[in-house]
Amino acid sequence: xxxxxxxxxxxxxxxxxxxxxxxxxxxxxxxxxxxxxxxxxxxxxxxxxxxxxxxxxxxxxxxxxxxxxxxxxxxxxxxxxxxxxxxxxxxxxxxxxxxxxxxxxxxxxxx
Numbered sequence: 001x002x003x004x005x006x007x008x009x010x011x012x013x014x015x016x017x018x019x020x021x022x023x024x025x026x027x028x029x030x031x032x033x034x035x036x037x038x039x040x041x042x043x044x045x046x047x048x049x050x051x052x053x054x055x056x057x058x059x060x061x062x063x064x065x066x067x068x069x070x071x072x073x074x075x076x077x078x079x080x081x082x083x084x085x086x087x088x089x090x091x092x093x094x095x096x097x098x099x100x101x102x103x104x105x106x107x108x109x110x111x
Contacts, residue, residue: 007036007094028095037096044090051083 003012010033019030021037025046028039055076062072 003038003092005031005033005036006038006092007031007097008034010034035098036094038092039095040090040092044086048083048086048090051079051086054079055083 001014003014004010005012008031010031012029012031012033016032017029018032020027022028022039025042026039028037030037058072058076058079062069062076
């Protein structure tokens with residue numbers, strides 16, 4: 001499996017990642033190309049998990065009890081839309097960019 005670094009836009013192989021920090025949904029990895037720390041939003045991941053389990057629970061409820069079928073279908077559709085939106089929003093972002101070296105002397109000689 002590979003990811004794309006949001007800082008340098010290069011492909012990152014998950015098996016080659018050596019540095020990581022944090023635990024659980026707030027875990028971060030370090031890109032081995034540009035040394036930037038990358039992570040995902042823990043809040044979006046929680047919404048994604050909750051909406052997934054809500055879709056499953058409402059589908060079982062609607063299948064099991066006929067008197068709750070209409071409400072459970074409506075709820076499952078809304079939870080499914082929330083799941084799709086949170087899935088689209090769940091991507092890597094740069095938490096901490098690497099330090100840029102000061103090359104103002106090189107730029108000054110070309111001006």
